[in-house]
Amino acid sequence: MTTLLRPFLERWIRERRSQLEEYRLMLRAFGRDWLAVASLAIILLFVFGAVFAPWLTPYPEQGRGEPNVLEKFLPPSWQHPLGTDNLGRDVLARILFGGRTSLSIGFLVVIIAVAIGTPLGALAGYFGGWLDEAIMRLTDIFLAFPSLLLAIAIAAALGPSFTNAMIAVALTWWPWYTRLVRAQTLSLRERSFVEAARGIGVREGTVILRHILPNVMTPVLVQATMDIGSAILTGAAMSFIGLGAQPPTPDWGEMVNLGRIYFINHPWLATFPGLAIFLVSLSFNLLGDSIRDIADPRTRRAAR
Amino acid sequence: MSRRSLSALLALTALTLLLSLVGCRPSTPPPAAGEMPAPPKENVAVYAHPTSFPDIDPSISYSNDSAVVSNLYETLVWYNPPMQPQLLRPGLAERWESNADATEWTFYLRKGVKFHDGTDLNAQAVKYSIERTINMGMGASYIWDPVEEITVVDDFTVRFQLKYPAPLDLIAASGYGSWIFSPACVEAQGEKASKWFNEGHDCGSGPYTIESYERGRRLVITRFDDYWGGWKPGQFNKVVFEVVEDPTVRQQMIEAGTADVTYDLPRENLAALDARPDVVVYTNPAFQNLVGLLNVRKPPLDNKLVRQAISYAFPYDRFIQTVVSGYAVQSHGPVPLGMWGHSEKLFQYTYDLDKARELLAQAGYPNGGFKLVMTHVAGDLDERQVGEVWKAELAKLGIDLEVRGMSWEAQWDLGKSDPMQAQDIFVMYWWPDYVSPYSFLYSMFHCEEETLFNLGYYCNPRYDELIDRGNELSGSNRAEAERLFIEAQQILVDEAVSLFFYDLVNTHAVRADIKGYVDNPAYPHVVFFYELSR
Numbered sequence: 001m002t003t004l005l006r007p008f009l010e011r012w013i014r015e016r017r018s019q020l021e022e023y024r025l026m027l028r029a030f031g032r033d034w035l036a037v038a039s040l041a042i043i044l045l046f047v048f049g050a051v052f053a054p055w056l057t058p059y060p061e062q063g064r065g066e067p068n069v070l071e072k073f074l075p076p077s078w079q080h081p082l083g084t085d086n087l088g089r090d091v092l093a094r095i096l097f098g099g100r101t102s103l104s105i106g107f108l109v110v111i112i113a114v115a116i117g118t119p120l121g122a123l124a125g126y127f128g129g130w131l132d133e134a135i136m137r138l139t140d141i142f143l144a145f146p147s148l149l150l151a152i153a154i155a156a157a158l159g160p161s162f163t164n165a166m167i168a169v170a171l172t173w174w175p176w177y178t179r180l181v182r183a184q185t186l187s188l189r190e191r192s193f194v195e196a197a198r199g200i201g202v203r204e205g206t207v208i209l210r211h212i213l214p215n216v217m218t219p220v221l222v223q224a225t226m227d228i229g230s231a232i233l234t235g236a237a238m239s240f241i242g243l244g245a246q247p248p249t250p251d252w253g254e255m256v257n258l259g260r261i262y263f264i265n266h267p268w269l270a271t272f273p274g275l276a277i278f279l280v281s282l283s284f285n286l287l288g289d290s291i292r293d294i295a296d297p298r299t300r301r302a303a304r
Numbered sequence: 305m306s307r308r309s310l311s312a313l314l315a316l317t318a319l320t321l322l323l324s325l326v327g328c329r330p331s332t333p334p335p336a337a338g339e340m341p342a343p344p345k346e347n348v349a350v351y352a353h354p355t356s357f358p359d360i361d362p363s364i365s366y367s368n369d370s371a372v373v374s375n376l377y378e379t380l381v382w383y384n385p386p387m388q389p390q391l392l393r394p395g396l397a398e399r400w401e402s403n404a405d406a407t408e409w410t411f412y413l414r415k416g417v418k419f420h421d422g423t424d425l426n427a428q429a430v431k432y433s434i435e436r437t438i439n440m441g442m443g444a445s446y447i448w449d450p451v452e453e454i455t456v457v458d459d460f461t462v463r464f465q466l467k468y469p470a471p472l473d474l475i476a477a478s479g480y481g482s483w484i485f486s487p488a489c490v491e492a493q494g495e496k497a498s499k500w501f502n503e504g505h506d507c508g509s510g511p512y513t514i515e516s517y518e519r520g521r522r523l524v525i526t527r528f529d530d531y532w533g534g535w536k537p538g539q540f541n542k543v544v545f546e547v548v549e550d551p552t553v554r555q556q557m558i559e560a561g562t563a564d565v566t567y568d569l570p571r572e573n574l575a576a577l578d579a580r581p582d583v584v585v586y587t588n589p590a591f592q593n594l595v596g597l598l599n600v601r602k603p604p605l606d607n608k609l610v611r612q613a614i615s616y617a618f619p620y621d622r623f624i625q626t627v628v629s630g631y632a633v634q635s636h637g638p639v640p641l642g643m644w645g646h647s648e649k650l651f652q653y654t655y656d657l658d659k660a661r662e663l664l665a666q667a668g669y670p671n672g673g674f675k676l677v678m679t680h681v682a683g684d685l686d687e688r689q690v691g692e693v694w695k696a697e698l699a700k701l702g703i704d705l706e707v708r709g710m711s712w713e714a715q716w717d718l719g720k721s722d723p724m725q726a727q728d729i730f731v732m733y734w735w736p737d738y739v740s741p742y743s744f745l746y747s748m749f750h751c752e753e754e755t756l757f758n759l760g761y762y763c764n765p766r767y768d769e770l771i772d773r774g775n776e777l778s779g780s781n782r783a784e785a786e787r788l789f790i791e792a793q794q795i796l797v798d799e800a801v802s803l804f805f806y807d808l809v810n811t812h813a814v815r816a817d818i819k820g821y822v823d824n825p826a827y828p829h830v831v832f833f834y835e836l837s838r
Contacts, residue, residue, distance in 0.1 A: 065696075067627075069623065072626055073572065086627070086689070087689060160682070242682050246707070246708070248692045261551070261685065262572065264573070265572060265573055266572070
């Protein structure tokens with residue numbers, strides 16, 4: 001099998017040598033950027049915690065929401081490193097399980113936004129004309145509203161639930177990607193390799209898929225990484241006002257909301273989930289920032 | 305690198321936002337402290353009130369506005385606080401009587417009572433007030449439904465002819481819709497009277513009159529010098545109702561002494577608050593309970609055995625002792641503790657999962673295997689906690705409880721829709737308009753053609769007969785009425801038509817130097833400042 005594959009693999013590597021070299025340089029630059037490494041580590045830590053939550057805590061049922069009222073409001077201790085909440089549930093377990101909701105809202109919102117925004121942007125930028133006009137005016141409509149307000153309105157109309165909150169936030173975010181991709185496409189369209197492709201009769205659809213989209217993915221990726229943090233924050237804000245995940249499903253924003261009531265006497269309730277939101281969204285922001293610097297050869301070299 | 309700092313800035317903004325979500329509110333200075341030029345403390349009381357006052361028109365007021373209205377206006381009769389030998393005491397009426405079958409009531413008015421506009425109280429004013437309330441048809445006006453005609457017998461005697469027997473003395477003591485006001489004062493405003501009231505005016509005869517009103521923020525009342533009860537030194541000349549929605553801020557205010565009375569504080573903090581030498585926490589029955597009406601029309605809760613089974617699956621004691629920190633009492637049926645018609649003899653379901661399993665098996669659901677939807681008001685933490693705790697217990701029986709927090713309007717709309725499509729369990733609080741068991745027993749369990757508050761869709765002619773008869777007798781033979789009401793409640797409990805989670809207790813935090821404070825659950829969260837002194 002390997003002998004069969006080897007020639008293909010070698011050819012693949014040969015053809016993409018310069019590209020791979022580029023990735024290697026990026027990786028090295030990344031390794032030198034301690035802030036980026038730390039951010040990635042924090043993100044991976046939380047993702048790991050969310051994925052393996054049932055095995056990481058002795059109280060998985062409490063993490064999922066089962067009350068244990070006899071132990072309510074215990075301050076942090078060895079049994080409960082981050083204390084217990086109003087129904088006696090281990091806060092650490094809640095945060096681990098809450099990560100499942102909060103992180104997935106972050107990733108899913110951005111994935112949906114990219115999935116809607118990128119093709120629309122590419123179409124608008126590539127074809128121009130009335131299509132461009134229509135799509136751009138549509139984005140204007142969405143961007144005219146403050147995004148959190150629009151998300152709240154959509155979620156309130158759909159009814160409070162995790163899925164609806166996600167859809168609501170994603171619906172307010174895609175226009176940014178449309179604009180980003182359109183701007184990139186506009187300049188790519190005039191580049192000679194695109195003209196060449198069109199010149200030899202490649203179909204329009206293929207030009208967009210093979211020549212335009214791969215070249216706009218870097219800025220989209222950077223934007224997406226930075227946005228995950230904000231998406232988590234927005235998701236938390238939605239849960240905070242009761243429009244997100246419904247209790248007893250754990251969610252960081254919801255935990256902060258609940259903890260707020262008890263803040264004076266039991267500050268750990270709001271503080272730890274708040275810290276989780278803070279760390280994760282900050283990390284995604286810094287990571288996105290680093291990726292942008294690294295992906296651009298000019299800033300990468302300047303940073304050396 | 306400038307991009308990096310920009311992003312760090314963004315992240316910092318995020319942090320600030322987050323922290324403002326988390327913890328900045330408690331550090332906000334109490335509004336009373338900063339904004340008011342410290343008034344002479346000895347004669348001003350401050351009530352830090354958790355809600356604003358929706359409508360202070362005495363004919364409309366049907367909500368927390370009662371806290372204000374009760375200090376401006378008076379009723380013919382007052383309902384006494386619990387544990388007093390008499391249920392009622394005279395208000396603007398010195399005495400009253402009814403005929404044998406309680407269809408004709410005569411009230412003899414107090415003489416020498418002046419309204420705030422200087423006019424005198426007379427029978428005409430009583431007729432005018434009640435008729436205005438009835439004709440406007442808003443708020444609690446429906447409590448006057450039995451009234452056929454109001455007759456002015458002489459200046460100080462007024463007679464009510466009723467369409468059917470009713471306890472008019474209890475109705476006249478209601479904290480909603482029974483206020484008496486000056487006809488001249490209201491007429492002077494013509495059509496716009498309601499608007500004028502809500503701009504901060506009143507036409508009452510009570511000990512206080514409105515001095516200023518900033519809607520949604522602050523209302524100041526000042527003493528009415530010609531009040532018929534007279535004034536003694538030490539009584540409050542002025543009362544400030546400060547609207548403070550945040551419980552932690554209210555707690556800080558009462559601790560700092562910038563508020564004299566408040567309520568609705570985090571229960572966990574009450575014991576510590578009470579231990580302070582300068583604050584007293586009063587705990588009293590609340591005439592209010594938390595119920596979970598079961599949908600008796602829709603399977604599987606149309607089966608009495610299933611209803612009983614889930615009634616056995618709520619850990620009443622544990623919930624009350626821990627989650628609500630003991631500030632509640634498990635209910636005996638739907639009429640709450642401290643009210644007439646409440647009976648300690650009624651059966652209570654206890655937490656007994658074995659019994660529940662047995663009943664489920666009898667009903668044909670040995671391993672549960674069905675799903676129930678419980679709706680509640682999303683913002684209410686206690687209702688939510690009831691749901692979360694019950695969900696865990698029902699899961700042990702193989703029943704999947706979906707706890708659905710909704711806005712009250714949405715919850716109620718769903719409840720009023722087709723019972724077969726509606727929720728299985730409707731969790732809500734109930735409190736009376738006027739203090740009669742009938743308010744609880746009729747509204748939530750009497751047959752309804754179109755659903756209003758009978759949100760479990762229960763209908764039993766025998767039960768209806770008992771409570772209707774009880775209501776007719778409430779005015780003339782209260783002991784017999786009470787017996788009938790208790791018999792009717794026994795039916796509800798046997799049939800397990802609702803979860804009777806607990807009766808609430810009211811807690812009010814009052815500064816220790818305030819004298820004369822007595823809570824009266826017939827007028828929820830009303831503080832009669834005239835009775836207080838410092």
